[in-house]
Amino acid sequence: MVRDSGVCGTRWLLLSDGALPTEDIYFMATAAPWLRYAGATVTRLDTRRWASPLLCWPWLDRTLSGAQVIVCRTLSEAWIDLLESRRAQLASVHYLLDDDLDAAAMDPGLPVRYRERMGWVSCRILPRLLALADEVVVASEELASRIRRRHSRVATLAPALLFSPEVATPEATLDGWRLGYYGTRAHLRDLEQIGSALVSVLEAHSGLTLEVAMGRYTPEPLRHHDRVSTPDPMAWKAFLGHLKGSRLHLGLAPLWPTRFNAAKSHIKFLEIAATGGVGLFSRRAPYSNIVSDGVDGLLVDDDPADWQRCLVRLLASPRDTHRMAQRALEKARDIGSPAHHRAFWHERQC
The missing domain is CATH 3.40.50 (Rossmann fold)
Incomplete structure (x- = not known):
């Protein structure tokens, strides 16, 4: 006991x-x-x-x-x-x-x-x-x-997965794809790097919607697009409630090469899995250390054209995308289990 x-x-x-x-x-x-x-x-x-x-x-x-x-x-x-x-x-x-x-x-x-x-x-x-x-x-x-x-x-x-859905988001229909980006202003530049790719994909896929939780800080190519919602940045408890209510098919985690980014954890892998979606991640640590490319996420090069290509690949294969999301959720529950944290702090009690 x-x-x-x-x-x-x-x-x-x-x-x-x-x-x-x-x-x-x-x-x-x-x-x-x-x-x-x-x-x-x-x-x-x-x-x-x-x-x-x-x-x-x-x-x-x-x-x-x-x-x-x-x-x-x-x-x-x-x-x-x-x-x-x-x-x-x-x-x-x-x-x-x-x-x-x-x-x-x-x-x-x-x-x-x-x-x-x-x-x-x-x-x-x-x-x-x-x-x-x-x-x-x-x-x-x-x-x-x-x-x-x-x-x-x-x-x-490593970070913990605070909550998760029972299953990944149900397989998308042609007119019902949901894409999300939940980075803070500290990652505005990372999002800017792929802004042109996102606009191109939105224009080519009328059933795709994008949510960027940066409010007025959302990059200009995206801010006024009619299928991009831009809720204001949220306090932590409000953000958790929003994340719990979000059911995404796809999540974005661009991480361009800077010394600050290189020390980041893989928290975005867990957050995207918590929405029931599958992520597109920059092809570098920490994500290259945990993502099995093509199995539970996609690793993407530092090129807007590659972000566009990978998004189109997922949109073209809703069944495969759903399977990847389910595998991502299973991995997130494993590597993000709070049991790791309980054991960690228990070892340190005096």
Whole structure:
């Protein structure tokens, strides 16, 4: 039984600086429910709401003693000051990263405000969190190789599939194909690279619709097309609800060659599978490491013409496309099983 698993009495404290997707995918929605059921105490503390740790006194003083602390991506200097001053009280500190923040700060293709924030984090926050951490947990092998130059204990934890349909989206009819792209503004340039191919395919296939969840940031060739919907970027909980309600046949995951992109996880493979669709992925890591080309997805070259060719191939073969989507869903359930996360964090309980 789970309650005999040896986690009773363990106390976990996740100090949140607002990185809700990272927190849920790698801990709060995957391992935390199981840890709680097994007898551990798991608390998520919103450090943006409680900007000063003193506002949480004396409860926080008691909570920190013997706690296993998780920090995701960033944390304010006031809270880092607290952790540094109370480090001896803590059972462990685990720093969770799903992006190369240094690379983000230097990537000219990313939004300016995001680059500026990541530049500040890279200089002022990242070194202190690395120094505090007993272990750095990262989302890809490439990111692990980079962080190992700066920390002696680095572990890789792949993303989890938070939900999935029972079966892939039913086989498309001639006039009912649904295509989706759910990247953030950080991947606007990646989408721009294939914009012309998408317009060409839309013009040639009147039964195809495309959803791009970037609102007014959607690239111009697509933004005003009558079969392209452009919902505004969503907060995490709203995005999850939207994803659960989306039943796609095809999903897009272009990832052009940059240092920032090279450290990414394969989260888009899981997201596309969660909609019941099959994905078209750039032919590079992380996707080339997990996608069986032509079996549970397509790997596509860095050429708009190849993206157009691969889309046309899938549209021309609805039965084969459905089979690929079903295999992708099965693979996503395997590699994205929350059981991996439960085992990972169970091994680290004190």
